[in-house]
Amino acid sequence: MAAGETIAALATAGGTGAVALIRVSGPDAGAVVSKACDEDRPFPDRRAVLRTIRTADGGVLDQVLVTRFEAPRSYTGEEVVEVATHGGRLVTRRVLERLLECGSRSAAPGEFTERAFLNGKLDLTQAEAVMDLISAQSDLALRAAHEQLEGGIGRRTDELRQDLIGTVAQLEAWIDFPEEDIDPETGEALVARIRAVREQVGALLSTADQGRILREGLRTVICGRPNAGKSSLMNALLGSDRAIVSETAGTTRDTIEELLVVDGVPLRMIDTAGLRAAGDVIEEEGIRRTMKEAGRADLLLIVVDGSLPPAEAMPADLPSVSRSIVILNKADLGEAAGWDVPDAVRVSCTDGRGLEDLRHRIRELADLGEADWGEHSVAINARHRDCLTRTAASLDAAEGALLEGADPEITALSLRESLDYLGEVAGRVDTEEILGSIFSQFCIGK
Numbered sequence: 001m002a003a004g005e006t007i008a009a010l011a012t013a014g015g016t017g018a019v020a021l022i023r024v025s026g027p028d029a030g031a032v033v034s035k036a037c038d039e040d041r042p043f044p045d046r047r048a049v050l051r052t053i054r055t056a057d058g059g060v061l062d063q064v065l066v067t068r069f070e071a072p073r074s075y076t077g078e079e080v081v082e083v084a085t086h087g088g089r090l091v092t093r094r095v096l097e098r099l100l101e102c103g104s105r106s107a108a109p110g111e112f113t114e115r116a117f118l119n120g121k122l123d124l125t126q127a128e129a130v131m132d133l134i135s136a137q138s139d140l141a142l143r144a145a146h147e148q149l150e151g152g153i154g155r156r157t158d159e160l161r162q163d164l165i166g167t168v169a170q171l172e173a174w175i176d177f178p179e180e181d182i183d184p185e186t187g188e189a190l191v192a193r194i195r196a197v198r199e200q201v202g203a204l205l206s207t208a209d210q211g212r213i214l215r216e217g218l219r220t221v222i223c224g225r226p227n228a229g230k231s232s233l234m235n236a237l238l239g240s241d242r243a244i245v246s247e248t249a250g251t252t253r254d255t256i257e258e259l260l261v262v263d264g265v266p267l268r269m270i271d272t273a274g275l276r277a278a279g280d281v282i283e284e285e286g287i288r289r290t291m292k293e294a295g296r297a298d299l300l301l302i303v304v305d306g307s308l309p310p311a312e313a314m315p316a317d318l319p320s321v322s323r324s325i326v327i328l329n330k331a332d333l334g335e336a337a338g339w340d341v342p343d344a345v346r347v348s349c350t351d352g353r354g355l356e357d358l359r360h361r362i363r364e365l366a367d368l369g370e371a372d373w374g375e376h377s378v379a380i381n382a383r384h385r386d387c388l389t390r391t392a393a394s395l396d397a398a399e400g401a402l403l404e405g406a407d408p409e410i411t412a413l414s415l416r417e418s419l420d421y422l423g424e425v426a427g428r429v430d431t432e433e434i435l436g437s438i439f440s441q442f443c444i445g446k
Ligand SMILES: Nc1nc2c(c(=O)[nH]1)N(C=O)[C@@H](CNc1ccc(C(=O)N[C@@H](CCC(=O)O)C(=O)O)cc1)CN2
Pocket: 021, 069, 072, 073, 074, 075, 082, 121
């Protein structure tokens, strides 16, 4: 990307609306829009003014509201001019085309936010938070995105880097006097300093699971014997007839996936084929998929027909998953003798009893909203986890080298390495490759 270029894109979703917003950013943003208006009146800073965008031969394209944000006080840190047009597809397209003709070029996906990062308006975790914010599908995910946009993760990793820089300096003081051995006291102090940082990196890493669940949803797999009411349960929780339900055992052949929010917790709910000795190849494949999904689940909902005796109703074998709930369905038909499963939830998909209890249990087991680390709740993403895992390994190596009494250069080397890895989280070190992979996932105009 060339920072000198002025870029333009539709910032609102394509489609018909009351108004649409086109953003222009770069040194010529004001000039581009002035030219499209075919007049020289300047745009005041941060105040909307009414103007007309015209075709090259002076025809009216649209009456618009224009707001200019003088550099560097703008989203991107460059001069930004926003043009609010009428929200028709054709009008917005024509206005955008005109702005491109007048000296701007189309923005690449995420290019506005990338420029905001390059101009120091946001760190990398905040830029990612913008994306999380847009794609959030639950209130908890929204809250986590806001926390991240506030800069919590970047601030924490920056503090840890400062600490490590101090530690390296302390170590280098020795390296400068090679004839002296590290005295035991200072050696211990150094180990303690490294350990303290390592612990905090570990604490951040422990939020990775919650981060994934917030962003992707808790993988919740509904499994059990045929006819237990798995699809009925999926529909009851969704409040819609998503999956086919019938009294024929073996109705669901393939897995069905839907996103559902239970008490603010995002669930990626997966209905599966009933588990039994397969009647044909298709059913066999369905059961194979059920076992595969069940093995990858964050939460297993084991649905059984509670009106049948346990020996008949319990599925034969299931993978063990750390979180699971046994659901005795068909409570409206009465319960067969012999069910004494601890913590089972009794529901009826037909009359709705017990479903509220079930939602409660799911919320409890999801165990979200406790991702507290210091004064900010954070939940790291997969990229952060990768950087922090490498940081932790380097810190461990640094500590090991110190404890073994190795050449202090070796410890210093590992520490510098951990500084780089830690810096990648917020984009403090050379980040060219990372940028491409992050911003290409954004939409155009963001
Ligand atoms: N019209 C409009 N609405 C929008 C955006 C936008 O770009 N345009 N945003 C786009 O995502 C979000 C708001 N985020 C923004 C963040 C910073 C600045 C900004 O101008 N920052 C300056 C000035 C700060 C200040 O006045 O306190 C700066 O950081 O220097 C603008 C929008 C959501 N709504």
